[in-house]
Amino acid sequence: MNACVEAREAVAPAKPAWRAVYSLGLGVFGLITAEFLPASLLTPMAVSLGVSEGMAGQAVTATALVALVTGLLITPATRKIDRRWVLMFFSVLQIISSLLVAFAPTLHVLLMGRLLLGVAIGGFWAMSTATTMRLVPADKVPKALAVIFSSVSIATVVAAPLGSYLGSLICILPSMLALLWQIWVLPSMKPESSGSLGTLFRVLRRPGMIGGMLATILIFSGHFAFFTYLRPFLETVGQANVETISLILLGFGLANFVGTSIAGHLLARNLRLTLALVPFGMGILALMMVAFGHLAMLDGLLVALWGFAFGLVPVGWSTWLATTVPDEAESAGGLLVASIQLAISAGAAGGGVVFDLNGASGVFAGSGFLLVTAMVIVFMGVKVKAA
Helix, strand or coil, rough: CCHHHHHHHHHCCCCCCHHHHHHHHHHHHHHHHHHHHHHHHHHHHHHHHHHCHHHHHHHHHHHHHHHHHHHHHHHHHHHCCCCCHHHHHHHHHHHHHHHHHHCCCCCCHHHHHHHHHHHCCCCCCCHHHHHHHHHCHHHHHHHHHHHHHHHHHHHHHHHHHHHHHHHHHHHHHHHHHHHHHHHCCCCCCCCCCCCCCHHHHHHCCCCCCCHHHHHHHHHHHHHHHHCCCCCHHHHCCCCHHHHHHHHHHHHHHHHHHHHHHHHHHHHHHHHHHHHCCCCCCHHHHHHHHHCCCCCCHHHHHHHHHHHHHHHHHHHHHHHHHHHHHHHHHHHHHHHHHHHHHHHHHHHHHHHHHHHHHHHHHHHHHHHHHHHHHHHHHHHCCCCCCCC
């Protein structure tokens, strides 16, 4: 435990760079808004491109696959580059990606934009925890992470309902503002880790890491299978119109923000129990959607509860990462991002196949099974240290 404390203090600055943290939070807002847009635009996107909803959902798969590879390779690929320039490069990629998606005339151009987004997402999230640890003192890291993940929650609120009306252009302006702000306030951050591929394997062999990665894969697979095909479910099973769907997605985002806001309190009380019970609750909600999805008002409540529960997930697993592998946070972050993006691609791709064969109810049933299984793995195979 002393080694963990020493590792955190070795990279922590004497004074917090809050403006830099907030600039990253604004950048995250643009990234997550862009990542979540297919959830609200899947049906019209499929119609405009002349493809099935299952095929259009593969835009999520393309992003996730590239993010997976980027998350693994970004640390060794940039081991000699100042982290300030690397982070700003991701902001530039996200802006280019949003422009391509907004004006895509064909599925191929859309996929190209999503591929660039995958590079930005994978790279940023791989470095996010390690970067946060270098911007603020060790005792301020939870607060700084809360700022970043609050941006995720706010983006969730905005992306889903407003994306239905404004499309991909909604994430371009905040991303441009974030880039300008980052140029102004981000300090120089020389790379400190060796960043070799061998480091990834050494980190993965640490006690409890494989269990954590497997649980993460199952949780995010279940979530993104559910969330990617939520709009088609609400249209076909719940018979909801676009206004109702927008309100339901708004409820998801608001509840997600609340979940993120109280995550620190719950995690401080019992990290392992929170990590385990959240996917269990989400699994039960997915199965309830299958059973009672024809009731639109109940759908709204269940989706809001899902949003609340998922608000705990990113904060929870980032906290687990920071307390488990503080001395190799970038490499461990790459492994976590790879696990999440593998999960997203599996959830979206597998969900697309199941959707085309058995509809959204089949997707939600599979999602529930994955999430309940994740709870079992957390209890049996995840090593948790005190924060």
